Amino acid sequence: MPTKTFIARTWQEALLMVKAELGDGAVILTSASRAARPGQPEQVEITASNELDAVARGKPSTGGAARQLARVYGKTQPTPVPTGAGGTLERELGELKELVRGLSLRTDLAQSRDFEPPLRALAARMQMLGFSPERTGQVCSLVGKAGSEAEAMAQAVDAVAGMMPVGGPISAVAAQCRVVALVGPTGVGKTTTLSKLAASFKVAAKARIGVITVDTYRLGATEQLRTLAGILEVPVRIVMTPGEIQAALRELRECDLVFIDTAGRSPKDAMRMNELRAFMLAAQPDETHFVFPATHHPRQVHAAIEKFGAGVGRLVLTKLDEAAALGPALDIVLGAGKPLSYITTGQNIPGDIEVADSHRLARLLLGLDELSPGPQI
Numbered sequence: 001m002p003t004k005t006f007i008a009r010t011w012q013e014a015l016l017m018v019k020a021e022l023g024d025g026a027v028i029l030t031s032a033s034r035a036a037r038p039g040q041p042e043q044v045e046i047t048a049s050n051e052l053d054a055v056a057r058g059k060p061s062t063g064g065a066a067r068q069l070a071r072v073y074g075k076t077q078p079t080p081v082p083t084g085a086g087g088t089l090e091r092e093l094g095e096l097k098e099l100v101r102g103l104s105l106r107t108d109l110a111q112s113r114d115f116e117p118p119l120r121a122l123a124a125r126m127q128m129l130g131f132s133p134e135r136t137g138q139v140c141s142l143v144g145k146a147g148s149e150a151e152a153m154a155q156a157v158d159a160v161a162g163m164m165p166v167g168g169p170i171s172a173v174a175a176q177c178r179v180v181a182l183v184g185p186t187g188v189g190k191t192t193t194l195s196k197l198a199a200s201f202k203v204a205a206k207a208r209i210g211v212i213t214v215d216t217y218r219l220g221a222t223e224q225l226r227t228l229a230g231i232l233e234v235p236v237r238i239v240m241t242p243g244e245i246q247a248a249l250r251e252l253r254e255c256d257l258v259f260i261d262t263a264g265r266s267p268k269d270a271m272r273m274n275e276l277r278a279f280m281l282a283a284q285p286d287e288t289h290f291v292f293p294a295t296h297h298p299r300q301v302h303a304a305i306e307k308f309g310a311g312v313g314r315l316v317l318t319k320l321d322e323a324a325a326l327g328p329a330l331d332i333v334l335g336a337g338k339p340l341s342y343i344t345t346g347q348n349i350p351g352d353i354e355v356a357d358s359h360r361l362a363r364l365l366l367g368l369d370e371l372s373p374g375p376q377i
């Protein structure tokens, strides 16, 4: 089916019609509201297609709209309308509300005389990629006069890159025993990221690496690091109490870099958070990186990072490969209020990690770059 237009009384109704007829992979191409005629209710109109999915999967396309997008952006990677597959009704409703907010913003853009067609197309594109209405508006206002959609897109890359704070990689100085801690909520990828970093610095930079783990709570947590340490031949110290951490650091003082792996903590668990703070106070790391996944909702990041304390200097954004849409990553980074050090893009050790680069990230978020293979660290 090339494209289909749905007319309804409300955005929610229209979106439900899109989903029912075109399925979860539907992509909204245009939207508009029609002024009510005397005695008749106002109507909204959405034109959507489920064909862009085929383009994204590399299947040949026959329809005009998909080809048009592919032509305009060179590489087309549209994101399906988020529908919260497998989620609760509440979550689906929440996502629908966000979609409606996004559509309202697009309608505003479409109705504003200040916005030319290239800018309106950019706004539609950003909505498809999951950018929040606020960021879409912000980026569109930063894009100047654009003669074409491709030009608007190029300016949008610069605008998103300019908004994306990056703080550079870990600085390893030979014989300075730099201590780097990774903290964050449970299961976000701390140990995996630490393993990638330890392996990269050991192999590529020939740095002397040491590892300390204070994660003795989870069954098998220390095994994860012991296995890695065995393969890489790096010393590992397991620390049970904050009092032991200085002794472990003294033992590893010949290393160029000492990584500290911490237990995942729910920011809501005050007792465990205090324990973690006591470990960090005793360790006094030179760098503390907060690990957070691109799969979590941006609204969770701010409260989480605040609970982990003022010592957090940089953000590691993990699991970009698992995120349904990458647009929200901009809100995660801005919500965290910390510059990015690394992004991770898969489970492979040490391959799936990159030093955060604002232009690469902007191109990823805007669907112009592929996740892999990324630049090696």
Ligand SMILES: Nc1nc2c(ncn2[C@@H]2O[C@H](COP(=O)(O)OP(=O)(O)OP(=O)(O)O)[C@@H](O)[C@H]2O)c(=O)[nH]1
Binding pocket: 185, 186, 187, 188, 189, 190, 191, 192, 193, 215, 218, 221, 262, 263, 264, 265, 318, 319, 320, 321, 322, 344, 345, 346, 347, 352
């Ligand atoms: N797809 C994907 N999976 C990842 C990535 N990073 C980590 N993972 C996976 O996420 C899961 C949890 O990773 P861990 O490194 O154990 O997470 P953690 O934060 O140390 O977990 P806790 O110590 O239990 O708090 C594992 O299955 C990892 O392989 C990534 O960038 N992409």
Ligand SMILES: [Mg+2]
Binding pocket: 190, 191, 192, 215, 221, 261, 262, 263, 264
């Ligand atoms: Mg862990």
